[in-house]
Amino acid sequence: MTEKTVKDNGSGTLMVKAEGVHKSFGPVQVLKGIDLEVKAGEVFCLIGPSGSGKSTFLRCINHLEKINAGRLYVDGELVGYRQHGDKLYELRDREVALKRRDIGMVFQRFNLFPHMTAVENVMEAPVQVKGASRAQSKERAIQLLERVGLADKAGSYPSQLSGGQQQRVAIARALAMDPKLMLFDEPTSALDPELVGDVLDVMRDLAESGMTMVVVTHEMGFAREVGDSLVFMDGGVVVESGHPREVLTNPQHERTKSFLSKVL
Amino acid sequence: MTVDIDKTAGPADVPPAGPEAIRAIPVRHYGRWVSAVVAIALLVAIVYAFSQGKINWGAIPDYFFDDRVLQGVGKTLMLTVLSMLIGVVGGILLAVMRLSKNPVTSSIAWFYIWFFRGTPVLVQLVVWFNLGLVFTYIDLGPIYKDYWSSFMTPLLTALLGLGLNEAAYMAEICRAGLLSVDEGQTEAAHALGMSHGKTLRRIIIPQAMRVIVPPTGNEVINMLKTTSLVSVVQYSELFRVAQDIGQTSGAPAEMLFLAAAWYLLLTSVFSVGQFYLERYYARGSSRQLPPTPWQKVRANVLSLSGRKGVTA
Numbered sequence: 096m097t098e099k100t101v102k103d104n105g106s107g108t109l110m111v112k113a114e115g116v117h118k119s120f121g122p123v124q125v126l127k128g129i130d131l132e133v134k135a136g137e138v139f140c141l142i143g144p145s146g147s148g149k150s151t152f153l154r155c156i157n158h159l160e161k162i163n164a165g166r167l168y169v170d171g172e173l174v175g176y177r178q179h180g181d182k183l184y185e186l187r188d189r190e191v192a193l194k195r196r197d198i199g200m201v202f203q204r205f206n207l208f209p210h211m212t213a214v215e216n217v218m219e220a221p222v223q224v225k226g227a228s229r230a231q232s233k234e235r236a237i238q239l240l241e242r243v244g245l246a247d248k249a250g251s252y253p254s255q256l257s258g259g260q261q262q263r264v265a266i267a268r269a270l271a272m273d274p275k276l277m278l279f280d281e282p283t284s285a286l287d288p289e290l291v292g293d294v295l296d297v298m299r300d301l302a303e304s305g306m307t308m309v310v311v312t313h314e315m316g317f318a319r320e321v322g323d324s325l326v327f328m329d330g331g332v333v334v335e336s337g338h339p340r341e342v343l344t345n346p347q348h349e350r351t352k353s354f355l356s357k358v359l
Numbered sequence: 360m361t362v363d364i365d366k367t368a369g370p371a372d373v374p375p376a377g378p379e380a381i382r383a384i385p386v387r388h389y390g391r392w393v394s395a396v397v398a399i400a401l402l403v404a405i406v407y408a409f410s411q412g413k414i415n416w417g418a419i420p421d422y423f424f425d426d427r428v429l430q431g432v433g434k435t436l437m438l439t440v441l442s443m444l445i446g447v448v449g450g451i452l453l454a455v456m457r458l459s460k461n462p463v464t465s466s467i468a469w470f471y472i473w474f475f476r477g478t479p480v481l482v483q484l485v486v487w488f489n490l491g492l493v494f495t496y497i498d499l500g501p502i503y504k505d506y507w508s509s510f511m512t513p514l515l516t517a518l519l520g521l522g523l524n525e526a527a528y529m530a531e532i533c534r535a536g537l538l539s540v541d542e543g544q545t546e547a548a549h550a551l552g553m554s555h556g557k558t559l560r561r562i563i564i565p566q567a568m569r570v571i572v573p574p575t576g577n578e579v580i581n582m583l584k585t586t587s588l589v590s591v592v593q594y595s596e597l598f599r600v601a602q603d604i605g606q607t608s609g610a611p612a613e614m615l616f617l618a619a620a621w622y623l624l625l626t627s628v629f630s631v632g633q634f635y636l637e638r639y640y641a642r643g644s645s646r647q648l649p650p651t652p653w654q655k656v657r658a659n660v661l662s663l664s665g666r667k668g669v670t671a
Binding site: 159192199200224268 | 543547562566
C-alpha cells in the first residue's frame with residue numbers, strides 16, 4: 096500500500112488520526128480544520144456546545160459524512176478514499192460498507208429497527224452482512240443482551256422498551272459486529288435522567304474491556320471518570336485538549352472556562 | 360381517609376369509589392331522534408320504490424351461479440390480481456427510479472407517471488387495442504413474429520392498459536412509503552456495514568409497508584371495479600358477461616344488479632384481507648395489535664360468561 100501509515104509513529108497504535116479535517120454543508124462551514132489522535136484502547140471524549148461540530152466529526156469517522164478537505168485515518172487507513180501516488184480515488188459503496196463493519200456506532204436517538212425484536216436487531220448485521228448462521232448469531236446476540244443486562248427483553252420490540260433499554264440494545268447491536276472502534280453520538284441525551292446511569296454503566300464496562308471509544312457527550316462525570324483524553328470543540332475547531340481531569344478542573348482557555356461554568 | 364373505612368364495610372362488588380359517583384340527568388338530544396326518523400323514512404321509501412319497480416328480482420338468484428357468470432367472476436379476479444401485480448412491481452421500480460440520484464432515470468420515471476396519471480385509463484385501453492395502426496406487425500426477431508391485431512389479444516390489452524396505468528399510481532404510493540421511514544434507520548443500517556440494497560430490502564421496505572398497504576388495499580378495490588372498463592375491448596369479464604346474458608335472457612337491468620352484487624361481494628372479501636395484512640405490518644410499531652373481529656367476539660363471549668359466573 097502506498098498510503099501513509101500512521102501506525103507505530105512513536106506514541107503507540109493510533110486508531111483515529113485527523114489532519115486538518117474540514118466539512119461544510121453548503122455555505123455553512125461546520126468543521127474548520129480538526130487535528131486529533133485517538134490511541135487504540137483509549138476512551139476519547141468530545142465535548143462542546145451544540146453546533147460546535149462534534150457530532151459531525153464523529154459521523155465523518157465512519158463516512159456517514161464526506162469530508163471536504165484534510166485527511167482522516169482509521170486504524171491507519173484513509174476513510175472513504177484510496178490513495179495511489181498523490182491521487183485520491185473515492186471508495187465504492189461496497190468498500191465503504193466493508194470498512195464500516197469494524198466501526199460500531201451508537202446514536203442519540205437509538206435508531207433501533209422497530210419492526211424487529213431486540214434479539215433480531217442484534218442478529219441482523221451478523222446474519223445479513225457477515226453471513227453468519229442464524230443459530231450462532233442468535234446465541235451470540237443473547238450473550239450480548241445479557242452483557243447489557245437485557246437478556247429477559249430479547250423478545251420485546253423496541254416500542255415496548257424504555258429509552259435506556261433501547262439504547263443498551265443499540266450498544267449490543269453495534270458490538271455484535273465485533274468492532275475495533277465504537278462511536279457514541281450523545282448516547283444519553285435523549286434519556287430520562289433516571290435511565291442515564293444504566294447506559295453509562297454499560298459504557299464503563301465496555302471501556303474496562305479495552306474497547307477504543309470516541310464519545311460525544313454532555314456527561315462530564317463520565318468523561319472525568321472513564322475518559323483517557325478529552326477535547327473541547329467550539330465553532331468547528333479544537334479549542335483545548337488534554338486529560339479529562341485536567342481540562343475539566345483547570346481549563347486554560349476563556350471559552351472552555353465559560354462553557355464548563357455553565358454545564359458543571 | 361373516610362373512603363378507605365367505607366370500602367371494608369360496603370358490599371364486595373361495589374367498586375372502591377373515591378368520591379361519590381356523579382348521577383346527573385343527561386342532555387336530551389331531540390334533534391338526533393328527528394334526524395334518525397327522517398333518515399329511516401327515506402331509506403324505506405327507496406327500498407319500497409325498488410320493490411315496486413318493473414324488475415324481475417327472481418332472475419338474479421337464477422343466474423347468480425350461472426356458469427358464464429362464474430367464469431366472468433374468475434376472469435375479473437384474475438385480471439385484478441395480474442394487473443395489480445404489474446402495478447406493484449412497476450410501482451416499486453418507478454418509485455426507486457424517482458428517488459435515485461441519477462437524473463436520467465428519475466426524469467424518465469417522472470415522465471411515465473405524468474403521462475399515465477394524466478390520461479384516462481379507458482382511453483389508454485382503447486389506444487392499446489388500436490395500436491395496430493402504428494405497428495402493423497410485431498417482430499421480436501427469431502423469437503416471435505405476428506400481426507399486431509392477433510398479438511394484442513383482449514387479455515393482453517386489458518393487462519397492459521390496467522397494469523401500466525396502475526404502476527403510475529403505485530409509484531406515488533411507494534414513494535410516499537419509502538420517504539416516510541426515518542433517515543436514522545438508513546444511517547443505522549449503513550453504520551452496521553449493510554449495503555444500499557440490503558438496507559432497502561431488510562430495513563426500509565418492511566417499515567414502508569405500513570404506509571403502503573392501506574392505500575394499496577384501496578387500489579385493489581378500485582382495480583376490481585375498474586376491470587369493468589375492459590368490456591370495451593371485448594374481454595368477457597363479469598360486467599361484459601352480465602350485459603351479454605342480459606341481452607339474450609331479456610332481463611338486462613336485472614343482470615346489472617347481479618353484477619353489482621358480485622362486485623360488492625368481492626370488494627367485501629378484499630377488505631377483510633386488507634385488515635389482516637395491515638395488522639401483520641403493524642407489528643412492532645404499536646405496542647398492542649388491534650384485535651381481530653374473531654378475537655373481539657371471543658373476548659365478548661368470555662367476558663359475558665365471566666360476568667354471569669360472578670353474579671350467579
